[in-house]
Amino acid sequence: MKPTRVFDFIEQQKRKYNGIDVCLAAKEKGTWKTYSTDDVLQIINQVSNSLLRYGIQKGDKIAIVSENRPEWNFIDLACSQIGAVAVPIYPTITIEDYNYIFNHAEIKIAFIETNALVKKIKSIQEKLPALEAIFSFEEVENIESWKTFLKDISEEEDRNLSEVKQNIDVEDLYTIVYTSGTTGPPKGVMLTHKNVVSNALAAAQTLPVEEGKGKALSFLPLSHVYERTSVFSYVSNSTSVYYAESVAKIGEAMKEVKPDVFCTVPRLLEKVYDTIVGKGMETKGLKKAIFFWALNLGLKYDPREKQSFWQKIQHKIADTLVFSKWREALGGNIKNMNVGAAALQPRLIRSFWAAGIKVCEGYGMSEASPVVCVNRITPDNMMVGTVGPTLEGIEVKIASDGEILIKGPNIMKGYYKQPELTAETVVDGWLHTGDIGELVDGKFLKITDRKKELFKTSAGKYIAPQLLENKLKESFFIEQVAVIGSNQKFASALIVPNFEALERWSQEQQIAFDTKQELIKNNQVFNKFKKEIQKANIDFARWEKIQKFKLLENEWTVETGEVTPTLKPKRKIINKKYESEINEIYT
Structure with a gap:
């Protein structure tokens, strides 16, 4: 029988293979700690039961604020079994975004990874009237551990939990995923069990891994539904999932895990x-x-x-x-x-x-x-x-x-508390993507x-920035780039150089410099980038070509706010942050 609700994936793994030795794994103090299918089933049932004991009811919102780790999945799956709605939140967002999401979703309980993240939420807790309790994954002073939810289940509680699980419908709300907001404040995307399960099963069909024998490495944030659904596709295929400690340690994890697949x-x-x-x-x-x-x-x-x-x-x-x-x-x-x-x-x-x-x-x-x-x-x-x-x-x-339009069982239930926006976005079952x-x-x-990123020059010509940016990034010397020029006479670019390649080239050219700032102001460097841009411009129409550019010394990161957690540029923020540089280009 095919899974129909997200928690069915683990139970299917148990039925089909009698479980596998490594369902989920992560490093703890430098050593891989693994969880078998049986371990995962036991833990999520204990957490589900403890949430019911606490008083969590169907439809209550529970936040998960953490990097990837098996505990993330335990809470997510435990919520799904009892009809509670998991709300994953990136650990890298601003205090303002935390405040907005916690209040908009009316978060009742939050599971938070680290002391630093707990402090962030505690600093605004008085502004979060719905929040009743915080639990931590790591040891945090004066905060209860998530492990308090790992309690034995009585026979009566077990029967009650089974009944609750049976009453979870495929159309029930499974999660609210807040978008990373490249074009405005985060929107709460409501996804049902049917949405995610149908997508994970379809994605699993594309995996070139023998069922029950593969290994996947996971390092993209589970807070983004891309990695979360991918993990379900792995679990449905009985592929073991290993979580890398961090992006910086992906190379080390690759050599240790020797994965078959990853996203x-x-x-x-x-x-x-x-x-x-x-x-x-x-x-x-x-x-x-x-x-x-x-x-x-x-x-x-x-x-x-x-x-x-x-x-x-x-x-x-x-x-x-x-x-x-x-x-x-x-x-x-x-x-x-x-x-x-x-x-x-x-x-x-x-x-x-x-x-x-x-x-x-x-x-x-x-x-x-x-x-x-x-x-x-x-x-x-x-x-x-x-x-x-x-x-x-x-x-x-x-x-x-x-515009690309999409229809299928994977299309969202709607935007949380935004029926008008939902009606504009999904028309007669077709999702209007904006792409x-x-x-x-x-x-x-x-x-x-x-569609929303296309801009017009003052001459009325449309420019698609992504096409230009991808072409420019083919240069070894360009790390990041944002094409600008809305309502201006011509297109220009803000460029963060690949400083490793640039410094190596500069040494070969015997260019003296002490700082990145000195380097990007050097005339030889400027001319080098001018040639790189000219090469990229060849494939574009006259009005699309990059006419001017500015070199920037600081990389755009999630922490500094210029890119989303999936590393897409936040154009409004970039335009605002570099307003003076843009003004220099066009004056």
């Missing part, structure tokens, strides 16, 4: 690629020549094209001397790497596929639970430059103005831009 976002994949290229640039002589010969070979690779005899020989040599080391760095066992949340540069897809690492770009949004389309690992179901075919059960059509795209060969969806 990532373009920004992190770009960093991996830049690191690889950086190491290649440090080599000398023949080694350096071989590295860049292999790299250039990879940039021309097309997974859909059959290689000639000579191409196969070249590829074999490149694989032996260069590409095999890339796979080794990712654990040596990777079969599939799904990439979403933002547009991915085609050169990265080609390079990694050439290296035997099947990077599959996909597309989705929180309102769609979230996956809509994804490229597969088979050449006939993948096309570079697109986000692939739709998942099973999902329909996509293109409106007359180019512009086209269907290639009637099968592969291609995204061209965000």
